[in-house]
Amino acid sequence: xxxTNKQLHVIYxxxxxxxxxxxxHYIFSYERGGMESMLVNGREWLYRTPKPVFWRATTDNDRxxxxxxxxxxxxxxxxxxxxxxxxxxxxxxxxxxxxxxxFNNRFSNHEYAAEVSISYTYQTNTVPATEMTITYQxxxxxxxxxxxxxxxxxxxxxxxxxxxxxxxPTQASSFNYTGLSGETYPDRKQGATKGNFTVKGLxxxxxxxxxxxGMHMDSKQVTVTRDKTxxxxxxxxxxxxxxxxxxxxxxxxxxxxxxPEELENATHQEELPLAHRTVLTIYGAVRGVGGIDSWxxxxxxxxxxxxxxxxxxxxxxxxxxx
Amino acid sequence: MQADLNWLDxxxxxxxxxxxxxxxxxxxxxxNEIGHQSSLVKSxxxxxxxxxxxxxxxxxxxxxxxxxxxxxxxxxxxxxxxxLAGYGQIQYINTWYPWEGKIFRRPAYTLNxxxxxxxxxxxxxxxxxxxxLKKFTLPESFQNKRVVVQFQGVETAFYVWLNGEFVGYAExxxxxxxxxxxxKLVSGENILAVEVFKRSTASYLEDQDMFxxxxxxxxxxxxxxxxxxxxxxxxxxxxxxxxKSGKLDVSLELTGKDLSGAxxxxxxxxxxxxxxxxxxxxxxxxxTFDTIDFSKVDLWSPDTPTLYHIAVTIKGQNxxxxxxxxxxxGFRKVELxxxxxxxxxxxxxxxxxxxxxxxxxxxxxxxxxxxxxxxxKTMQANNINADRTCHYPDQIPWYYLCDQNGIYLMAExxxxxxxxxxxxxxxxxxxxxxxxxPHWLKAVLDRARSNYHLFKNHVSIIFWSLGxxxxxxxxxxxxxxxxxxxxxxxxxxYEGVFHKPELKDQISDVESRMYEQPENIEKYLQNDPxxxxxxxxxxxxxxxxxxxxxxxxxxxxxxxxxxxxxIWDFIDQALLVHDNISGRDVLRYGGDFDERHSDYxxxxxxxxxxxxxxxxxxxxxxxxxxxxx
Numbered sequence: 009x010x011x012t013n014k015q016l017h018v019i020y021x022x023x024x025x026x027x028x029x030x031x032x033h034y035i036f037s038y039e040r041g042g043m044e045s046m047l048v049n050g051r052e053w054l055y056r057t058p059k060p061v062f063w064r065a066t067t068d069n070d071r072x073x074x075x076x077x078x079x080x081x082x083x084x085x086x087x088x089x090x091x092x093x094x095x096x097x098x099x100x101x102x103x104x105x106x107x108x109x110x111f112n113n114r115f116s117n118h119e120y121a122a123e124v125s126i127s128y129t130y131q132t133n134t135v136p137a138t139e140m141t142i143t144y145q146x147x148x149x150x151x152x153x154x155x156x157x158x159x160x161x162x163x164x165x166x167x168x169x170x171x172x173x174x175x176x177p178t179q180a181s182s183f184n185y186t187g188l189s190g191e192t193y194p195d196r197k198q199g200a201t202k203g204n205f206t207v208k209g210l211x212x213x214x215x216x217x218x219x220x221x222g223m224h225m226d227s228k229q230v231t232v233t234r235d236k237t238x239x240x241x242x243x244x245x246x247x248x249x250x251x252x253x254x255x256x257x258x259x260x261x262x263x264x265x266x267x268p269e270e271l272e273n274a275t276h277q278e279e280l281p282l283a284h285r286t287v288l289t290i291y292g293a294v295r296g297v298g299g300i301d302s303w304x305x306x307x308x309x310x311x312x313x314x315x316x317x318x319x320x321x322x323x324x325x326x327x328x329x330x
Numbered sequence: 331m332q333a334d335l336n337w338l339d340x341x342x343x344x345x346x347x348x349x350x351x352x353x354x355x356x357x358x359x360x361x362n363e364i365g366h367q368s369s370l371v372k373s374x375x376x377x378x379x380x381x382x383x384x385x386x387x388x389x390x391x392x393x394x395x396x397x398x399x400x401x402x403x404x405x406x407x408x409x410x411x412x413x414l415a416g417y418g419q420i421q422y423i424n425t426w427y428p429w430e431g432k433i434f435r436r437p438a439y440t441l442n443x444x445x446x447x448x449x450x451x452x453x454x455x456x457x458x459x460x461x462x463l464k465k466f467t468l469p470e471s472f473q474n475k476r477v478v479v480q481f482q483g484v485e486t487a488f489y490v491w492l493n494g495e496f497v498g499y500a501e502x503x504x505x506x507x508x509x510x511x512x513x514k515l516v517s518g519e520n521i522l523a524v525e526v527f528k529r530s531t532a533s534y535l536e537d538q539d540m541f542x543x544x545x546x547x548x549x550x551x552x553x554x555x556x557x558x559x560x561x562x563x564x565x566x567x568x569x570x571x572x573x574k575s576g577k578l579d580v581s582l583e584l585t586g587k588d589l590s591g592a593x594x595x596x597x598x599x600x601x602x603x604x605x606x607x608x609x610x611x612x613x614x615x616x617x618t619f620d621t622i623d624f625s626k627v628d629l630w631s632p633d634t635p636t637l638y639h640i641a642v643t644i645k646g647q648n649x650x651x652x653x654x655x656x657x658x659x660g661f662r663k664v665e666l667x668x669x670x671x672x673x674x675x676x677x678x679x680x681x682x683x684x685x686x687x688x689x690x691x692x693x694x695x696x697x698x699x700x701x702x703x704x705x706x707k708t709m710q711a712n713n714i715n716a717d718r719t720c721h722y723p724d725q726i727p728w729y730y731l732c733d734q735n736g737i738y739l740m741a742e743x744x745x746x747x748x749x750x751x752x753x754x755x756x757x758x759x760x761x762x763x764x765x766x767x768p769h770w771l772k773a774v775l776d777r778a779r780s781n782y783h784l785f786k787n788h789v790s791i792i793f794w795s796l797g798x799x800x801x802x803x804x805x806x807x808x809x810x811x812x813x814x815x816x817x818x819x820x821x822x823x824y825e826g827v828f829h830k831p832e833l834k835d836q837i838s839d840v841e842s843r844m845y846e847q848p849e850n851i852e853k854y855l856q857n858d859p860x861x862x863x864x865x866x867x868x869x870x871x872x873x874x875x876x877x878x879x880x881x882x883x884x885x886x887x888x889x890x891x892x893x894x895x896x897i898w899d900f901i902d903q904a905l906l907v908h909d910n911i912s913g914r915d916v917l918r919y920g921g922d923f924d925e926r927h928s929d930y931x932x933x934x935x936x937x938x939x940x941x942x943x944x945x946x947x948x949x950x951x952x953x954x955x956x957x958x959x
Binding site: 067068069072190191193196197198199200213214216217219220276277278296297299301305307308311 | 845847848868869870871872873874875876877878879880881902904909911912914916917918919922931932933934935939945946947949950951952953954
């Protein structure tokens, strides 16, 4: 299947970098600070640009132990981090500046490359500020390796979670994953069985007060299946899917119809907004949920997520999985 | 005797004309009835006439009189909570009393006051009243029998009249109350009147972390007692030291106008349904059979919940059967040995337990047999081998189900006085009851006595628990003493003595703590511990929780004196309510009924959601509880 002659079609736009291939087309925005379009087999997978995740919705145990209060900076960082730097590399050559006008006047509609990489560096509004860089390495067959690099700082409070969030335009009908059964966390995964699991719909665990839920630790792959698009010209009603795979290490993920902030804001399940979209978050690191009590005792220290050291994680998005 | 409203204010009045507590056996007119409806029991469940009043002073005082016009009364379903029928505000509150911030109250006979405080409950704006009326006609099979009315659970204090005459008064919401109606019955239609008060001094003893309800919330039965009736059945099965053989003592308390000429027969049926022993002797008020020896016994345990059966048949002087009483029993030996480790059947005890409130999202604590059976199934499917009946005795069938399905029980008394000693997290026992208070002693001892007599024959019970979070004093020490005097085959449990170390040699066979951190448990176990350790509550499963269970599990392998614990808790307390905005039936928790003070979402700490579906964390519990089955 591998066509070694296959090349990425590179479109040096005025505000974006387009990358095209047989069954995919990606648009990386300079303006919006992230990947704006991920078209696979004609279907759009992005509603808004992917972003770094620094928050998970407060659990009852988090609230009781004061964790969310102590770590509230990360809530703001999750909502309001901004992209401050973008670097584009084509076939190993890094541009000194973004290839926009007038620099891009030298290109044509016939530009090709074997590998393109674009990295976005986000600055947090924590005190002190820190950074997270998300790099998309796109291979000639469209496979994207996403690498995230978090810069640690020992003046920052513990993190609730660290990940990359993909907001998809419509609600998924199911997802399939290889990993652990049920809802798992670093301190609650011994009872899970390993296997391949399909979850219908996007269930939100109905805790009385909506909170962090639906985490899947130690995953090797997750495939999201949708059967609706927002595209008025798309009349096919066949389900379609997209697969995220492990790169150098297993990952954790959550696939829910809500962002952490939406969950955070509701006091009852019925107050959650009508579900329109899919929020797939791939996590590189997760804090435990704890369980000793719900009024003061913290999660055991070995399950804390310290922000003092750099954290790296990666995963792949593969448009070619059948 | 006339009813007196002031009893509500007096902790020393808690049972008036009530029959003494006795074993929870079923009884039948003949053996063909076993397994079916007994012709000697008539249920009074169903529609009753009902009037709700906001306070004692608003109640229809004369409603019990036969000529009272109740045409303006409503219908209410019994059993059920008054609040869930739409009368009276629903309130969830954890440790404080439900009147916090509304009424200043102190328990009678505290703060150096050697008296009751008149009007505390009898003239209280927050003491709602349910006036219940039920008409009944005695069935044919009850003719010429002594007739008893049995209320299996009424919250919190109630008065009973029959045909206009005062019958009696009872407290202790979670324990059956029985009254003899015989001399007040008329032929044809009888009118039973029950006046239920939401609050009384008993409220101080029933400050459990739960939705606060009132009303007749468990079954009501009429009992038609035969000429000679087994009032109490006392079975004492003992496993011999070889753990292979055993013996059984059987003693009956019989009542009836004339016992002469009557005989009591018993047969013992082994687990294979073979009759292995029969005995017969003349009936007396106390009928004690010679010890029955078993050369070989199959032991009862969670893995093999082997049950034997006994059938007691009372025959009249002409040999006719007057009554048949079947019962199940089992052989198991609970020992606290010199190594300070608890053994059951010669094996170290490991508690893989849960605390279980009786709960249904639609019926509150008025749960059904199907709910109980579902709970047993869930426990078995997840390696849960023990239940603490927090913090009150459960409905009777639960104890039978635990015998049959191999669930250890810590049978807890109906006692929690949290709000009298713990104030915003600090220990401040200046008005603690029962404490050392002589005026509160009789009430709590009565609760211990009722719990013991009702459930003493259940093999699944391995601990008597004195209560929950009531601090500690000489009154609770007396409760402990009561159990020690009456039962050598089980251990006692009480956590609150933690706050009064000087009473540790008088209260509780185990060191019990709640929500203790694993490292502190380890400190206790490494520091010349005097008693084996149990977590009576641990792994607080509120919302998304149950992380780090391995730290407790590790202690089991490391320390023989660590004997496991009971997760808090089994099922969320939340109520199914229709939400007009979303158009959905949704689960609501504390504070959702405009009630204040409330403790809000703390009502939901279960391994199951309130609709009895399992939370995701259950797979973790199943795993760890499967490690030391």
